[in-house]
Amino acid sequence: MLTITEPSRDIPIVDQVDVLVAGGGPAGIAAAVAAARGGARTVLVERYGYLGGLATGGLVLFMDGLFDRRGERCIGGIHWEAIERLRANGGLAEVRPTNLHVDSEMLKMVADDLCTEAGVGLRLHSWAVDALVQDDRVTGVVVESKAGRQAILSRVCVDATGDGDIAARAGAAYDFGTMRIGLNLKVGGVDRDAFRRYQKEHPERARALRSEVRALGGCPIGANATPHSDIGVYWVNILGLASRSAGKTVDAFPDDTFAGELSAIDVNALTYAEIELRRRITIGLDFYRRNVPGYRNVRLLALAGQLGVRDSRRVRGIHKLTREELEGGAQFEDAIGMTGEMFGSGDHLQVPYRALVPETLDGVLSSGRCISVDDGLIHAIRVIPPCMMTGQAAGTAAALCAETDVLPRDLDPMLLRQQLAADGAMLP
Ligand SMILES: Cc1cc2nc3c(=O)[nH]c(=O)nc-3n(C[C@H](O)[C@H](O)[C@H](O)COP(=O)(O)OP(=O)(O)OC[C@H]3O[C@@H](n4cnc5c(N)ncnc54)[C@H](O)[C@@H]3O)c2cc1C
Incomplete structure (x- = not known):
């Protein structure tokens, strides 16, 4: 392939934060709100002019994986808070108590409110285009917008881009899925x-x-x-x-x-x-x-203004969650939540914190559909409520790491579980 060499140049550092969340879909909203509520100075960078990702701009409006096969809800926290807000303002269609569809436009506004009330600094119309890395640790991202190329430094970054853009740019290993692409x-x-x-x-x-x-x-x-x-x-x-x-x-x-x-x-x-x-x-x-x-x-x-991408990069984590584990009803000491699973014999699937922590890279956590799972399990993880669940866990972990000055891989999962439980998350 022919190439050109870009001249090196200085770019302005426009912000320095505790937690930077790249991507404002279901996972990114929950991550940013959790981090800001946890006391971290948080900024969320989103390429479009609204929040919600596929759950708003993608017109994907059914909340899948929220209930287990017995009909019991297994995800709480920020996701359920959003659902309650939608119910209160007429933005929820309840076909049955376990069959919930949201209004795309009202969810955009609920997401705005959740973020602004928590004190998240929003940067819409901004692409996160590169990772800043020092000694295998992500120290910020490069953003591009109408204002040009700028840098934001962070103590911890949450990759909520769906496609693992930041982790991949930083050199993380990943698996790759090519599920069908839709347009709702x-x-x-x-x-x-x-x-x-x-x-x-x-x-x-x-x-x-x-x-x-x-x-x-x-x-x-x-x-x-x-x-x-x-x-x-x-x-x-x-x-x-x-x-x-x-x-x-x-x-x-x-x-x-x-x-x-x-x-x-x-x-x-x-x-x-x-x-x-x-x-x-x-x-x-x-x-x-x-x-x-x-x-x-x-x-x-x-x-839909946003093409229906189901799967792409999945950032390889310290633990890759597998279909085999699901079918064996695996339990994890560092479980950060559950999803109503759809294939195994158990009632729900536990998700370990280690699936959010990249194998080798530091300073970044993945969330949403780009966490570490195998091909057999992505269906159960990529749906909206579990994406918000892993987003909340990543944001909470990022705030704890920033506060206590530890790397995500060194965070005590018990501390994380305690905080998640205190914040209304449902834990196994
Ligand atoms: C056709 C289709 C049907 C589906 N049906 C269902 C269903 O019925 N029920 C269900 O629960 N789930 C369903 N899903 C799955 C679900 O919608 C997604 O997997 C889920 O929304 C993923 O959440 P996420 O936050 O990880 O990523 P996304 O929703 O993809 O959000 C990622 C966000 O990051 C932003 N972004 C991406 N890259 C960058 C960047 N470099 N810089 C800045 N911003 C960036 C995007 O604009 C977006 O806002 C469906 C998916 C598809 C495609």
Whole structure:
């Protein structure tokens, strides 16, 4: 590959903080709020103009992994606080007590409130583009914005970018996943009662719709509840693209619905996915409008501004959580929380602190969908409530490390567990 050499230059240090959180999705919000509430001077850097990541801009609105198979809630803390706030202001659709869907726009505002009330310094419209590293320790990040290239120094950084951008830039080892990339949407004008009647009266025909629309090159348009479903507004979860090859769209990986081969850190793949998914959604909407009872008046209200990336880098931690552990009901002394697991025989999965601490690198913790898990387990970890749970743990740990001047790998997990419990987290 041809290269150029950039001239070296001085860049301004615009802030020096205890905790720097890169990425303001579910994990980043919880991390920043936890760190600031823990007394750390905290700044959160987010590339877009709002918080929430896939749970707002990505129009991913169902709270998965929040309840275990017995229907008991297993995540509390900042995630549950956000849910309670949404419930209080009409931003929550409770299909059943264990089936919760949020309003994307109200969640943006709840996230603003949580952060500003806690005293988090917000830097929106700012990309974290590089890590500052000294002796294998992250000491800050380089940010880019309309103001150019600037540095922020930190005692501890929480990587909540979803893609492990900071840890990777700093040289951390990582595993890489290429699950299907989707693009969610909101629609209006759906009469779901009419569609349900059709499903009841013609179950075979209703079941066949998905394969019919896929055969035409379109995406199925399944309607999921929003708080505004009484006026026909629903969100649609798009399974998405497995690869660039037309032949590999639907049944390419029959053993795993989510399997794919597009890289979410390849800008050409992301560009392809945006355009191709918009094309397929248009075909899907047209098909449903013409053929599916309840969808005659369906209108596209919004395409997600944020592409539906399920998986990419997972920063290799001191402990990599595995599917085998889940199936064996593994218990961890340093557990920082649980997720309602979906595959094993137990009721929930415990997550150890060590899965957030990079194998070799210091000064940084991972959180959300880029923590250390194997391919078999990412499904149970990457969903929104567990991402907020690991975010809260990372932010709490970062504040404790900054306060006591210890490295994340040397933090006493019992101290962390005590603080998490005091802050309303649910621990095994
Ligand atoms: C199509 C699809 C459907 C899904 N369905 C469900 C579902 O039904 N229920 C469920 O619970 N979960 C679902 N998920 C999973 C869930 O939405 C995500 O895994 C979860 O939001 C991850 O949270 P996160 O905070 O780790 O990352 P993200 O939500 O990806 O947030 C990362 C944040 O960091 C920002 N960022 C990234 N890089 C940088 C950078 N370098 N500098 C500054 N900012 C940066 C991003 O803009 C974003 O705000 C789905 C995911 C997809 C893609």
